Amino acid sequence: xxxxxxxxxxxxxxxxxxxxxxxxxxxxxxxxxxxxxxxxxxxxxxxxxxxxxxxxxxxxxxxxxxxxxxxxxxxxxxxxxxxxxxxxxxxxxxxxxxxxxxxxxxxxxxxxxxxxxxxxxxxxxxxxxxxxxxxxxxxxxxxxxxxxxxxxxxxxxxxxxxxxxxxxxxxxxxxxxxxxxxxxxxxxxxxxxxxxxxxxxxxxxxxxxxxxxxxxxxxxxxxxxxxxxxxxxxxxxxxxxxxxxxxxxxxxxxxxxxxxxxxxxxxxxxxxxxxxxxxxxxxxxxxxxxxxxxxxxxxxxxxxxxxxxxxxxxxxxxxxxxxxxxxxxxxxxxxxxxxxxxxxxxxxxxxxx
Ligand SMILES: Cc1cc2nc3c(=O)[nH]c(=O)nc-3n(C[C@H](O)[C@H](O)[C@H](O)COP(=O)(O)O)c2cc1C
Numbered sequence: 001x002x003x004x005x006x007x008x009x010x011x012x013x014x015x016x017x018x019x020x021x022x023x024x025x026x027x028x029x030x031x032x033x034x035x036x037x038x039x040x041x042x043x044x045x046x047x048x049x050x051x052x053x054x055x056x057x058x059x060x061x062x063x064x065x066x067x068x069x070x071x072x073x074x075x076x077x078x079x080x081x082x083x084x085x086x087x088x089x090x091x092x093x094x095x096x097x098x099x100x101x102x103x104x105x106x107x108x109x110x111x112x113x114x115x116x117x118x119x120x121x122x123x124x125x126x127x128x129x130x131x132x133x134x135x136x137x138x139x140x141x142x143x144x145x146x147x148x149x150x151x152x153x154x155x156x157x158x159x160x161x162x163x164x165x166x167x168x169x170x171x172x173x174x175x176x177x178x179x180x181x182x183x184x185x186x187x188x189x190x191x192x193x194x195x196x197x198x199x200x201x202x203x204x205x206x207x208x209x210x211x212x213x214x215x216x217x218x219x220x221x222x223x224x225x226x227x228x229x230x231x232x233x234x235x236x237x238x239x240x241x242x243x244x245x246x247x248x249x250x251x252x253x254x255x256x257x258x259x260x261x262x263x264x265x266x267x268x269x270x271x272x273x274x275x276x277x278x279x280x281x282x283x284x285x286x287x288x289x290x291x292x293x294x295x296x297x298x299x300x301x302x303x304x305x306x307x308x309x310x311x312x313x314x315x316x317x318x319x320x321x322x323x324x325x326x327x328x329x330x331x332x333x334x335x336x337x338x339x340x341x342x343x344x345x346x347x348x349x350x351x352x353x
Pocket of ligand 1: 020021022023024025048049050079106107108109148180188211212213214215233234235236237308
């Protein structure tokens with residue numbers, strides 16, 4: 001296989017490209033959409049949205065929508081928000097019922113609501129505490145444990161701090177980590193600083209995966225080839241081009257096609273991508289309906305998906321407004337179909353957040 005061999009190979013990961021955790025998006029329907037656009041002989045690692053360790057232990061798998069998984073779903077990495085063993089232990093036990101590939105610990109969420117429990121990005125301010133969370137999760141998890149963190153706390157990215165913090169995670173037993181190359185103050189805006197990872201990944205012995213502003217197949221490949229990291233994680237761009245893993249595989253010389261529709265090759269030109277975007281949104285709607293029905297929750301999921309992905313369309317704002325004004329799921333689907341026929345448009349290569 002011609003995929004770049006990185007340190008993730010030690011964890012038996014051949015294809016070092018993955019899809020990020022995103023609240024409201026990384027549910028079973030979205031993950032299935034991504035897999036449908038990925039060659040069948042590749043099992044991509046795809047994260048769930050963050051899950052609260054305080055809620056998980058009492059959750060019923062067949063009822064909790066954020067814990068739904070597809071039949072025989074593989075490559076799933078549920079992401080845990082947690083900081084105390086009494087919650088982490090039963091949460092990990094519950095998550096094992098989903099047959100996950102691994103477990104990820106969130107150390108990057110800057111939302112105020114999550115900070116009241118002293119977890120998410122707050123863990124980034126206290127390396128002993130963060131290391132203890134890793135130790136506890138490792139103790140209870142039979143699967144690989146990773147951490148997703150930000151490159152900096154406040155408005156700074158400080159390589160020396162990041163070095164000592166990630167060294168503590170490594171010593172505590174983390175199997176690998178993802179770094180979102182923005183500071184906590186940047187939230188999801190502005191440029192990601194990939195440069196900081198070249199030095200950092202040399203100082204670590206465990207795999208380091210880059211995240212933040214990975215928008216094209218070339219971005220993802222270049223992170224490994226030119227920035228020296230072990231993997232690349234796509235987030236928002238995977239909503240606009242859910243075939244990005246397929247494009248990466250193709251770019252690296254992998255010839256297999258994906259299950260999605262009757263396409264032999266991934267859409268490559270802006271026009272092909274623009275056409276396929278609407279097909280992907282319709283497929284997403286179909287999958288949302290399959291797993292969650294066609295009620296209010298599904299309408300919200302559809303609107304949210306279009307809210308995040310439509311900036312890649314030149315007239316995305318019009319599309320978004322039209323769908324946002326829909327009152328029913330089926331009405332929104334009809335509008336998508338009509339809009340796609342009447343307003344063909346290319347997909348932008350990148351957007352600035
Ligand atoms: C809507 C949304 C929800 C997110 N939810 C999570 C989450 O649950 N856990 C997490 O670690 N990061 C979360 N993130 C951050 C992403 O995983 C990723 O780090 C961030 O979007 C930067 O990547 P990008 O610039 O390629 O989008 C979220 C981001 C967005 C836009």
